[in-house]
Amino acid sequence: MREKRIPVETVRRLSLYLRTLRLFERRGARVISSAELTRHLDITGAQARRDLAYFGSFGQPGVGYYVGHLREKIEAILGLHRNWEAVLVGAGKLGTALLEYPGFRRYNFRLVAAFDRDRGKVGRLIGGVPVRPAGELSSFLRRQPVKIAVIAVPGRAAQAVADCLVAGGVSAILNFAPRYLDFPAHVQIKSLDMAMEIEGLIYHLARSGPAAEEPPVDRDGGVVI
Amino acid sequence: MREKRIPVETVRRLSLYLRTLRLFERRGARVISSAELTRHLDITGAQARRDLAYFGSFGQPGVGYYVGHLREKIEAILGLHRNWEAVLVGAGKLGTALLEYPGFRRYNFRLVAAFDRDRGKVGRLIGGVPVRPAGELSSFLRRQPVKIAVIAVPGRAAQAVADCLVAGGVSAILNFAPRYLDFPAHVQIKSLDMAMEIEGLIYHLARSGPAAEEPPVDRDGGVVI
DNA sequence: TAGATTGTTAATCGATTAACAATC
DNA sequence: TAGATTGTTAATCGATTAACAATC
Numbered sequence: 167m168r169e170k171r172i173p174v175e176t177v178r179r180l181s182l183y184l185r186t187l188r189l190f191e192r193r194g195a196r197v198i199s200s201a202e203l204t205r206h207l208d209i210t211g212a213q214a215r216r217d218l219a220y221f222g223s224f225g226q227p228g229v230g231y232y233v234g235h236l237r238e239k240i241e242a243i244l245g246l247h248r249n250w251e252a253v254l255v256g257a258g259k260l261g262t263a264l265l266e267y268p269g270f271r272r273y274n275f276r277l278v279a280a281f282d283r284d285r286g287k288v289g290r291l292i293g294g295v296p297v298r299p300a301g302e303l304s305s306f307l308r309r310q311p312v313k314i315a316v317i318a319v320p321g322r323a324a325q326a327v328a329d330c331l332v333a334g335g336v337s338a339i340l341n342f343a344p345r346y347l348d349f350p351a352h353v354q355i356k357s358l359d360m361a362m363e364i365e366g367l368i369y370h371l372a373r374s375g376p377a378a379e380e381p382p383v384d385r386d387g388g389v390v391i
Numbered sequence: 392m393r394e395k396r397i398p399v400e401t402v403r404r405l406s407l408y409l410r411t412l413r414l415f416e417r418r419g420a421r422v423i424s425s426a427e428l429t430r431h432l433d434i435t436g437a438q439a440r441r442d443l444a445y446f447g448s449f450g451q452p453g454v455g456y457y458v459g460h461l462r463e464k465i466e467a468i469l470g471l472h473r474n475w476e477a478v479l480v481g482a483g484k485l486g487t488a489l490l491e492y493p494g495f496r497r498y499n500f501r502l503v504a505a506f507d508r509d510r511g512k513v514g515r516l517i518g519g520v521p522v523r524p525a526g527e528l529s530s531f532l533r534r535q536p537v538k539i540a541v542i543a544v545p546g547r548a549a550q551a552v553a554d555c556l557v558a559g560g561v562s563a564i565l566n567f568a569p570r571y572l573d574f575p576a577h578v579q580i581k582s583l584d585m586a587m588e589i590e591g592l593i594y595h596l597a598r599s600g601p602a603a604e605e606p607p608v609d610r611d612g613g614v615v616i
Numbered sequence: 617t618a619g620a621t622t623g624t625t626a627a628t629c630g631a632t633t634a635a636c637a638a639t640c
Numbered sequence: 641t642a643g644a645t646t647g648t649t650a651a652t653c654g655a656t657t658a659a660c661a662a663t664c
Contacts, residue, residue, distance in 0.1 A: 167657035177594050206573050227622040244590050245597030250554040269586045338596045348431050354595045356588045361494045362406040363581045365469050369402050370579045371563045372470030384456040452646040453640035
């Protein structure tokens with residue numbers, strides 16, 4: 167099935183294509199070309215064709231891609247047709263926002279339990295998900311193994327939680343804690359690390375254009391971009 | 392100053408090095424080698440030396456890098472010594488969590504105002520940040536220009552907000568809305584798009600190992616990793 | 617048919633790795 | 641000095657782009 171190693175960036179772009187396909191589908195488009203697929207994405211049509219070619223031939227030469235068909239193919243490639251159960255650890259501010267975030271459910275990604283140390287939260291439902299005592303995480307994973315976990319605890323607790331999850335058989339982790347965590351090589355991690363993103367943003371901002379220490383302002387009220 | 396074009400990934404890695412340096416500093420280490428700097432990061436020492444070489448020579452041959460010195464240098468490279476004011480749009484669940492998130496403040500990244508359509512929220516302070524009516528965004532940016540904005544509105548409202556921000560002179564955006572947004576080329580964007588991260592995670596999970604449709608479980612209670 | 621667009625190959629570009637002289 | 645580690649160059653690797661024959 168996989169003749170060659172798929173570049174990580176190709177998989178990221180598949181998500182982008184999927185987004186565009188869904189948009190075109192809502193608008194009623196039947197067919198889309200590789201150029202249209204990538205117009206707003208800073209990607210060339212050739213790149214999209216190359217990316218898709220890793221997985222097969224989904225288009226019609228001289229025509230383009232049938233929108234619904236390509237969407238289904240990409241969904242299948244990404245594995246979105248399967249249900250994925252997950253647990254969340256840390257039902258604080260961020261954890262609560264995540265439990266109530268509709269984006270998870272939309273992708274067959276279901277949070278089946280949350281864990282928190284705060285006894286006041288235990289027993290409640292947040293976003294429809296029951297909150298359990300942090301101490302029960304290991305035993306829960308033994309009874310009901312899940313492959314995916316979301317870490318939303320404070321940074322200093324993150325590594326201990328991660329170790330516990332890995333010991334419990336979790337093999338993919340979405341980490342929101344601002345820490346670099348040590349994992350065995352087989353564990354997939356996505357670190358949604360805001361501090362890192364902020365640092366990247368600041369770096370580029372600090373170098374972009376002739377930006378002085380203060381934002382350039384036309385003192386008559388207009389803003390100089 | 393910049394002889395060559397710096398790879399984007401190099402900047403990401405600078406953030407990682409910074410994290411490790413801070414950890415070593417807390418532990419009281421004076422000196423760190425490129426190998427130690429990268430041990431837990433799936434990066435080779437050579438890679439770190441190469442990355443740092445884009446910006447200068449910060450180490451001592453035969454010795455390593457002085458921890459505090461290198462940390463300061465990287466902070467300066469990233470622009471973390473400057474204060475950056477920012478606005479946040481959308482004080483819903485996620486927006487509120489972000490306003491209360493200490494990570495922003497820690498990096499001289501200060502949220503000076505939040506905007507929301509909900510009159511019930513207007514006038515309140517969330518995380519110490521005043522919430523203003525969404526309609527005042529443009530006039531606020533005219534009075535008090537900022538370079539950075541955080542978008543935390545629902546997907547369907549995101550493009551309109553983005554257009555308004557760009558018109559108001561914002562040149563860097565941290566986007567949490569699950570949408571691909573159209574921006575002029577000079578605007579820096581970081582899309583912390585959970586749906587996309589989830590899709591990437593699922594893709595890799597679906598292909599990793601011989602994972603069947605159901606998680607492989609030893610029915611006696613143990614989990615087969 | 618003429619025009620359009622794919623899938624794929626070859627050429628280009630850029631980033632990572634390995635190696636080692638210079639240095640402490 | 642002997643051992644260690646940097647900074648940097650050259651070699652390798654991989655990903656992107658351009659081009660075009662095949663196809664609708």
